[in-house]
Amino acid sequence: MAEQTQQTCPYCGASLPAEASFCPRCARSVNQRQKVSPPSIRWRKALRRAFPALLLILILGAAGTGWYLSTLPQVYDDGGTGEVTYTDEDGTYQILLGWRDTPYEPAPVITQTAEKDGEYTFPVCLFIHHKDTGVNAGEIFLQKVASVTAEFDTPDDPAAYISYGDPAYDDYVPDAALTSFTHFLGRENSARGTWTISMKNGDVIYLHQTLNVELLETVDIYPEDAPMDTIEDLQVLVDSLGDRVGESDVVNIHLPAVTYAGTLSITERPVNLYGSTEEEGRTVFTGTVQVNPKGISHIVYLYDIDFVGDGDGVGISTARRTWPIGCRFTGWRTAILCHGTGPAGGGICLSDCQFTENQIAVHYNSNGTGFFNSIWPNCAFLNNETGLLFEGESTEDALDLSGCRFEGNGTDIDNRNGQPLDISQAVFQ
Known part of the structure; x- marks a missing residue:
C-alpha cells in the first residue's frame, strides 16, 4: 500500500502535507483530539451506600479498643x-x-x-x-x-x-x-x-x-558556766534560758553533786537536767520538780538524779512529755505524778529507773491521746505500797514493761482504768 503523502484540513478543505499539524490557510491545528470518557460513578454510589456500615465498624472498633484499654492495669x-x-x-x-x-x-x-x-x-x-x-x-x-x-x-x-x-x-x-x-x-x-x-x-x-x-543547736551549760549550787540559783538559770538561747535550741544543764532543797519549776521552755555521776557523788533533789513547759512536742529529759523524799509530797509532777533515765526515787507519797490532757498529756516514759519505799511509785492520771514512747524498760519497783497506779483515760496502745522488776510491793499494779499492758517480759517476785 502506497504511503499517504497528503492530508486535507478538516476545517477549510485545504490540501496539506501528511506530516502537517497546522493549516496555514485557516490558522488552525489539524491534530485529531481523542475523546476521553469520564470515569464511572458507580463505585461512588457503592461507597455512599457502604459508608454507614463502615462508620459503624469504626465506632465499634474504637469502643472495643477503649474497653480493652480500660481493662488493662492502670x-x-x-x-x-x-x-x-x-x-x-x-x-x-x-x-x-x-x-x-x-x-x-x-x-x-x-x-x-x-x-x-x-x-x-x-x-x-x-x-x-x-x-x-x-x-x-x-x-x-x-x-x-x-x-x-x-x-x-x-x-x-x-x-x-x-x-x-x-x-x-x-x-x-x-x-x-x-x-x-x-x-x-x-x-x-x-x-x-x-x-x-x-x-x-x-x-x-x-x-x-x-x-x-x-x-538543732545544742547548748551545754556546766557548773563553771553559771551559778547552780542552790535551788534558787538553779531556778534563776532555768528561767533565764528564754533570753539566752534560741527557741528551738536543745539546752542541757549539767548539775553538780549537790543536794537541792525546794521546788524547781520548768514552766517556760524545755530543759534537760543531767545529774552528776562522778566520784564526789550524785545530784539529789529533796523537793518537787514541776514539769509543764510551753509547747507540746518537746521532751524534758532527766538523767541520773536521785529524788529523795521525807515520806510525803511528789518527786516529779509532770503535765508534759518527761523522760527520767537512770534516776532513783525513794521516800515519796507519790514519786512521779503524770497528769494533763490532749497530745501532751500522758507524757511520761521511764528507762532504767528505781523506785524504793514510796507510797505510790508512779501515778499515771492523764487524759492524753497516747504515750509518746510506749516502752518503759528495765525499771525496778521495790517495797512500795503501790508500784504503778493507772487512772484517767486509758490509751489503745499497750504499755510495754519489758525488763521491769516488781518485788516486795503491797500492790504491784493497780490498773483502775484498764490500761492495756504488756507484762510478758516483766518479773514479779
Missing part, C-alpha cells in the same frame, strides 16, 4: 502531692500520706528537727477515705490490695540513715489503714520516699513523700 502517681484519687466499681477513694492528727490533709513534705547524731522515730500514716463522704475506708480498701511497700531513695548524706519501717496496722493510730514507723539519724539531710500500693487487679498506686532533717 498506674496512679500522686505527682508529688502525697494524695491520689482512685476509682473502681465500688466507688471513689481518697488515698494519702499524713499525720495522725490530720487524717484528711496530705503531707508530701515533712521537716523534722533533730540533735546531731540523735536517733529518732516517728509515725507516717496511710489514710484511706470514701471521697464523697469522708468515711474511713481503710479496712474495705485493703481487701483489694495485694501488697504495700515503702522505701526511701538514697539520702543526700548516705552516711546518715533515713528509712521506713514496714507498713502495718498499728493501734497507735487506729484510724490509719497502715502506719510506718520512720527512722532517721540526726544529720542535715533529705530523702524522697515512695509508697507503692499494688492492687489485686494489677493497678499500681504511687505516693511520694520528702523528709527533710534540720539540725
